[in-house]
Amino acid sequence: MSELQLSDVRKSYGNFEVIKGVDLDIKTGEFVVFVGPSGCGKSTLLRMIAGLEEITSGDLTIDDERMNDVDPSKRGIAMVFQSYALYPHMTVRENMGFALRFAGVPKAEIEQRVGEAAIILELGPLLDRKPKQLSGGQRQRVAIGRAIVRHPKIFLFDEPLSNLDAELRVHMRIEIARLHKKLATTIVYVTHDQVEAMTLADKIVVMRNGVVEQVGSPLDLYDDPANLFVAGFIGSPKMNFLKGIVDAGGTQVRLPDFGNATIPVAIKGATPGSSVTIGIRPEHFGDSGSASLDLTIDMLEHLGGETFAYARHGDGELIIIETKNGRGLKSGDSIAARFDPAAVLVFDADGRRLR
Amino acid sequence: MNNGSARIATAIVTYGFVGLMAFLSIFPFVWMLLGATNSSIDIIKGKMLPGSALATNIATFFTQVNAPLVFWNSAKIAILATALTLAVSSLAGYGFEMFRSRHRDRIYSALLLTMMIPFAALMIPLFIMMGKAGLINTHLAVVLPTIGSAFIVFYFRQCTKAFPSELRDAAKVDGLKEWQIFLYIYVPVMRSTYAAAFIIVFMTAWNNYLWPLIVLQSNETKTITLVVSSLASAYYPDYGVVMVGTILATLPTLAVFFFMQRQFVQGMLGSVK
Numbered sequence: 090m091s092e093l094q095l096s097d098v099r100k101s102y103g104n105f106e107v108i109k110g111v112d113l114d115i116k117t118g119e120f121v122v123f124v125g126p127s128g129c130g131k132s133t134l135l136r137m138i139a140g141l142e143e144i145t146s147g148d149l150t151i152d153d154e155r156m157n158d159v160d161p162s163k164r165g166i167a168m169v170f171q172s173y174a175l176y177p178h179m180t181v182r183e184n185m186g187f188a189l190r191f192a193g194v195p196k197a198e199i200e201q202r203v204g205e206a207a208i209i210l211e212l213g214p215l216l217d218r219k220p221k222q223l224s225g226g227q228r229q230r231v232a233i234g235r236a237i238v239r240h241p242k243i244f245l246f247d248e249p250l251s252n253l254d255a256e257l258r259v260h261m262r263i264e265i266a267r268l269h270k271k272l273a274t275t276i277v278y279v280t281h282d283q284v285e286a287m288t289l290a291d292k293i294v295v296m297r298n299g300v301v302e303q304v305g306s307p308l309d310l311y312d313d314p315a316n317l318f319v320a321g322f323i324g325s326p327k328m329n330f331l332k333g334i335v336d337a338g339g340t341q342v343r344l345p346d347f348g349n350a351t352i353p354v355a356i357k358g359a360t361p362g363s364s365v366t367i368g369i370r371p372e373h374f375g376d377s378g379s380a381s382l383d384l385t386i387d388m389l390e391h392l393g394g395e396t397f398a399y400a401r402h403g404d405g406e407l408i409i410i411e412t413k414n415g416r417g418l419k420s421g422d423s424i425a426a427r428f429d430p431a432a433v434l435v436f437d438a439d440g441r442r443l444r
Numbered sequence: 445m446n447n448g449s450a451r452i453a454t455a456i457v458t459y460g461f462v463g464l465m466a467f468l469s470i471f472p473f474v475w476m477l478l479g480a481t482n483s484s485i486d487i488i489k490g491k492m493l494p495g496s497a498l499a500t501n502i503a504t505f506f507t508q509v510n511a512p513l514v515f516w517n518s519a520k521i522a523i524l525a526t527a528l529t530l531a532v533s534s535l536a537g538y539g540f541e542m543f544r545s546r547h548r549d550r551i552y553s554a555l556l557l558t559m560m561i562p563f564a565a566l567m568i569p570l571f572i573m574m575g576k577a578g579l580i581n582t583h584l585a586v587v588l589p590t591i592g593s594a595f596i597v598f599y600f601r602q603c604t605k606a607f608p609s610e611l612r613d614a615a616k617v618d619g620l621k622e623w624q625i626f627l628y629i630y631v632p633v634m635r636s637t638y639a640a641a642f643i644i645v646f647m648t649a650w651n652n653y654l655w656p657l658i659v660l661q662s663n664e665t666k667t668i669t670l671v672v673s674s675l676a677s678a679y680y681p682d683y684g685v686v687m688v689g690t691i692l693a694t695l696p697t698l699a700v701f702f703f704m705q706r707q708f709v710q711g712m713l714g715s716v717k
Contacts, residue, residue, distance in 0.1 A: 141613050162619030174614035178632040188618035 092117040098147035109299040124286040125296035167236035168245040173228045175220040182216040206234040246278040317440035328368045335359045346405040368434040371411035378427040479687035487683040501684040518667040525649035528591045537600025585659040603637040640711025668693045
């Protein structure tokens with residue numbers, strides 16, 4: 090049974106459509122991440138699920154019950170906001186118990202639930218403090234605690250880690266993953282950070298301009314993107330894109346910007362002479378492989394464990410190469426960046442994947 | 445001129461100007477305090493030293509004026525006007541900021557335009573309205589026209605812009621209705637804004653003179669400002685007594701400002717923490 094289902098869900102502000110027909114099934118216990126660039130509609134879609142934005146058309150069902158016009162508090166959801174949205178005049182304890190108080194839950198039960206959440210999130214010593222007396226990470230834990238005490242069917246997270254520093258973000262990411270494992274509740278999580286998406290999600294929903302571009306597991310999206318946008322968005326550093334032309338036999342792609350180097354790739358249905366884009370992930374370059382590009386290193390980033398080399402052919406576009414053996418490289422070095430043609434992805438002129 | 449001399453010259457000019465401004469602000473207050481201790485003749489002569497007539501002036505004031513009644517009248521009007529103005533104007537400010545509508549900005553502009561209408565132009569229509577409602581010579585006639593204050597609505601709306609919209613969203617998810625969000629979240633979060641507005645409205649209501657002068661016609665309904673003014677406009681005004689009345693009339697507003705000045709400053713700077 091699908092717990093949360095979106096069927097042709099749309100949202101318009103006047104004549105301007107921001108969500109353009111989303112279909113999605115989210116199963117019980119799944120950790121689903123909406124990811125996409127700013128303005129793609131991911132937060133709007135989350136707010137529509139929460140009931141904070143009206144749904145212009147389409148159906149939202151939770152446990153087979155249509156929820157389009159149901160009050161947010163009666164949808165069985167709890168939401169964690171980017172700015173934490175803790176009530177500043179209440180203590181941590183009051184913040185966490187506030188929704189239950191309004192739902193008419195007996196005081197003893199509120200105490201019990203708040204106590205349980207405080208143990209899970211290690212908030213015990215902070216219960217009588219006000220939000221302004223807490224650090225960013227502690228506030229975020231309180232915001233999560235406020236959601237937990239409601240025992241929701243679905244947790245909604247709207248970019249919850251954006252306001253934290255890099256170190257705390259990594260820590261909280263692990264906390265959220267641990268929490269999901271422990272509670273086994275459905276989580277819908279919005280982020281623009283694809284690293285968060287890759288590390289947390291069971292299923293990633295990549296969005297652009299109000300449209301779902303692709304849905305799949307993190308590694309499926311990484312290995313098998315449906316289009317140029319997904320290929321470029323998932324993965325850090327980004328996939329390299331090279332402009333090419335399909336040769337007469339349709340079995341090779343010629344790269345005019347790289348000294349007419351040819352890559353042997355079989356592309357079904359490609360018209361000879363047509364323009365394509367080939368994608369190669371930075372880590373797919375190495376010392377072996379039947380294809381190669383002649384490049385000159387422009388700049389190097391040594392991260393200790395690995396090195397990112399930014400190289401180009403002549404005055405062409407920068408290519409990022411990730412290597413474990415890059416400590417001996419220098420700017421200005423000429424290299425033959427080798428790769429296995431089987432690792433290459435090919436996209437047509439409209440950005441669709443050719444397989 | 446070297447740097448040190450320039451700094452000293454700047455300091456002299458700055459402190460001189462600030463000192464002059466402070467003197468101009470404090471002088472009427474000091475004069476009022478000194479005047480209360482002197483007889484009317486000494487005040488007219490311009491005596492600027494403490495005198496020995498304070499007890500006499502106080503006794504005369506309390507003989508001539510039914511102080512408990514006029515203070516009660518002023519307090520009743522000021523407290524009622526403040527409470528109603530804050531309630532109505534904060535609701536309006538919240539509504540103007542939170543609810544989107546095609547006509548919102550037009551209505552808001554029209555409201556702001558009403559600030560440009562001088563009170564003198566409104567007095568006669570208001571008096572006729574109050575007369576028709578049978579409210580002449582009642583305190584309600586003083587209170588009612590002050591409630592819909594365009595300035596306080598404007599003030600609340602501007603301050604509401606700093607109210608985090610995510611708090612409202614969180615409250616909705618927590619199951620609160622709009623009026624509950626206003627009451628349980630907005631009001632406590634915006635308490636500094638309310639404190640600043642309280643001081644402004646309370647002082648305006650307490651010091652209100654022209655409109656009460658028109659609608660309050662019997663001695664039983666008059667406020668402290670009207671009574672002090674009537675003392676000053678007698679054929680032979682006793683300025684010492686007038687000064688005592690003025691001090692007593694000033695005390696509540698001073699107390700309100702003294703106790704709420706921190707919140708007032710916070711409210712003026714932006715109250716959401």
